[in-house]
Amino acid sequence: MKILAAQYLKGVVNPENRGNEDIPEICFLGRSNVGKSSMINRLVMQKIAKTSSTPGATRVINLYKILYEYKGGRQSIIFSDFPGFGYAKVPREMYKNWEHMIETYVMDNMYIRKLVWVYDVRRDLDDLDRSFIDWLDSHEMDFTLVLTKVDKESKSFVMRKKKLFNEYFSRERIVTFSAKDGDGRKELLSHLISA
Ligand SMILES: Nc1nc2c(ncn2[C@@H]2O[C@H](COP(=O)(O)OP(=O)(O)OP(=O)(O)O)[C@@H](O)[C@H]2O)c(=O)[nH]1
Numbered sequence: 001m002k003i004l005a006a007q008y009l010k011g012v013v014n015p016e017n018r019g020n021e022d023i024p025e026i027c028f029l030g031r032s033n034v035g036k037s038s039m040i041n042r043l044v045m046q047k048i049a050k051t052s053s054t055p056g057a058t059r060v061i062n063l064y065k066i067l068y069e070y071k072g073g074r075q076s077i078i079f080s081d082f083p084g085f086g087y088a089k090v091p092r093e094m095y096k097n098w099e100h101m102i103e104t105y106v107m108d109n110m111y112i113r114k115l116v117w118v119y120d121v122r123r124d125l126d127d128l129d130r131s132f133i134d135w136l137d138s139h140e141m142d143f144t145l146v147l148t149k150v151d152k153e154s155k156s157f158v159m160r161k162k163k164l165f166n167e168y169f170s171r172e173r174i175v176t177f178s179a180k181d182g183d184g185r186k187e188l189l190s191h192l193i194s195a
């Protein structure tokens with residue numbers, strides 16, 4: 001598995017703007033500032049997605065087209081970088097707007113192959129996360145949970161957290177990751193691309 005090229009396609013708010021590119025898509029979703037854009041950059045080893053230490057940097061769904069080599073052939077995939085939810089003391093209304101945007105985008109998009117739920121390993125599930133889980137459940141959507149920023153914690157903390165989440169999400173795949181040092185990159189890439 002080798003990334004050959006990665007390029008920004010466009011920013012969209014609904015699936016009609018996506019165009020008919022007949023390419024499978026992987027969506028990166030999660031709380032604001034959790035490291036979704038940084039994850040995409042690390043995966044493709046290129047700074048294509050805009051990152052920021054100010055939460056709420058990503059306002060639209062940004063699409064990136066990735067060309068890669070797999071089993072001797074060349075293939076393409078789209079990584080979509082979603083605006084984060086739940087930054088600062090955002091009123092619940094904002095979550096509703098966000099939910100509406102992802103709902104329309106995700107529901108009407110037949111190219112989506114996988115949802116990646118990006119989660120800060122240091123956090124514990126709160127009400128907003130539970131609303132998100134309910135939303136995923138109600139639409140019977142499978143996801144891969146990526147516990148990120150693992151460089152900020154000890155190995156034993158990360159292992160404990162992974163075990164805990166494994167008990168909670170027994171059906172879902174859980175991967176640990178660090179955009180800073182590349183931990184988990186190979187595992188995540190091959191999981192996303194081979195599926
Ligand atoms: N140490 C460390 N910092 C990280 C990691 N991933 C992201 N960051 C930092 O976290 C901040 C937010 O990263 P982004 O990638 O912009 O987060 P985002 O989820 O795209 O944020 P929004 O678009 O605002 O929702 C930046 O300051 C990153 O440098 C990581 O794995 N380790």
Ligand SMILES: [Mg+2]
Pocket residue numbers: 036037038050051057058081082083084
């Ligand atoms: Mg972002």
